[in-house]
Amino acid sequence: MRLGFTPEQEAFRLEAAAWLSAQLNGPFKMLRDLRSQSAMPDERRAWERALFDAGWSVIGWPKAHGGRGASLAEQVIFAEEYARAGAPGRMSHIGIELAGPTLIHFGSPEQQARFLPPISRGDEYWAQGYSEPGAGSDLGNVRTRARLDGDQWVIDGQKIWTSLAQFADWIFVLVRTEEGSRGTKGLSFLLVPIRQPGITIRPIRQMNGHAEFNETFFDGARTDAANVVGGVGNGWQVAMGLLAFERGVSTLGQQMGFVAEFDQIVAAAKANGAARDPLIRQRLAKAYAGLKIMRYASLRTLSADEGHSLSREASTHKIYWATWHRALGELAMDVLGQGGEIADSTDYAFPMLPNLFLSSRADTIYGGTNQIQRNLIAERALGLPREPRGDR
Known part of the structure; x- marks a missing residue:
């Protein structure tokens, strides 16, 4: 097990850190934190x-598609x-981390040529349906339907929790x-322009006052017949491939953000005297140990494969960090006490730690619930028999 990085990888880290520091202490200072x-x-x-102009936008993509062909270790370092x-959170995250890799793996040459360049440049943004x-x-229970009408698909139905759809130009939709299909059969993966009369987007106001998620309604929405990825009826295979990208390297870099959150909780505990409570100290120690375990588990995954793919052990990452992070949010509120329940203003402008509590409640739900994650670990990592799924 390797607990560090090579000199070449550390040189890559210095290059990335220097560029990020120069930008976020200079022209993009307003976007820090x-x-x-x-x-x-x-x-x-x-x-x-x-990011694109400096060569940092899609470092994990193959060079043939405008990326750096960065190794898994380099992607984690960045x-x-x-x-x-x-x-700031990547506004193009869904395009770069989900739509792009899916098109690289499953898309036709024509689809790759049409969609990958504007994704990498930040010219077109994507949402997930x-x-x-x-x-x-x-996902095997989706009801949104599409039918061919000449050379176009006509789509009717509803999607929910579509992150940043209000800024998106395109949406990929399962x-x-x-007609008459059930479960994982009869599904297709379509690329749909989102700015058209047949699509209505309604924001969902969250507990913390933000509106990052949306309801998306399709009422006769249209897209070209050629905008089906992986072939008609092969949507389940494409959708599962995309979820593998979602649970990959993009989650590993979160740990640096977790460190900053933990440090703020410790500082708050020292400032208000909560650190004198032996139970709080015990929970802080447990959170710190969990953070270190998370770090070493990631390094163990990296040391097992120097290539571009994650090992089977990586399937445990999501359930581990999501559960740990949710508990960290609860710890933050217990350290703050009743004062942490009061917003700074009437528009629910909570500071970092109360916002951590509110936002982390969803960690064990989005991207696959903890229950779904356990199924994935059992079936795909351990090779255990699939659970009964009726007539699917």
Whole structure:
């Protein structure tokens, strides 16, 4: 097990850290430690273009598609330094980390040529159309439908929790294209322009006052027949491939952000006297130990494979960090006491630690609930028999 990085990888870290520091202490200072993923969209678009111009936008993509072909270790290093620098959440995250890799793996040459360049440049932004009111983690139960009308698909249905759809130009949608199909059969993966009369977006106001998520309604929305990825009826395979990207390297760099949150909790405990409580001290020690375990587990994953893919052990990352982070939010509120329940203003502008509590409640739900994660670990990592799924 390797507990560090090679000299070449550390040189890569210094290069990334220097560029990020220069930008976030200079022209993009206004974006440092930005809490809301929906704030300052114009400035964040400029940030995406700056990343592209400097060669940092899609470092994990193959060189043939405009990336650096960075190794897994280099991708993690950049994610760590990105979080350490207080850089804003990527407005193009869904395009770069989800849509792009999916098109690289499953897309046709024509689809790759059309969509990958504007994703990497930050010219076009994407949303994800998976979850529905009656089909959250159970994607095999989606009801949104699409039918061919000449050379176009016509789409009807509803998606929910579509992150940053209000800024998106395109949305990839898992739809049912075979009449009468059930479960994982008869699904297709469509690329749909989002700015059209057949699509309505309604923001969902969160507990912390932000509105990063949306309901998205399709009422006769249209997209070209060629905008199906992986072939008609192969949507389940493509959707599962995309989820593998979602649970990959993009989650590993979060740990630097977790360190900053933990340090703030410790500082608050010392400032208000909560650190004198032996139970609080015990929970702080447990949180610190959990953070270190998370770090070493990531390094263990890296040391097992120097290539570009994550090992089977990486399937445990999401359930571990999500559970740990949710508990960290609870610890933050117990350290703050009743004062942490009062917002600074009437628009629910909570400071960092109360916002941590509110936002971390969703960690064990989005991207696959803890229950779904346990199924994935059992079936895909351990090779255990699949659970009964009725007539699916």
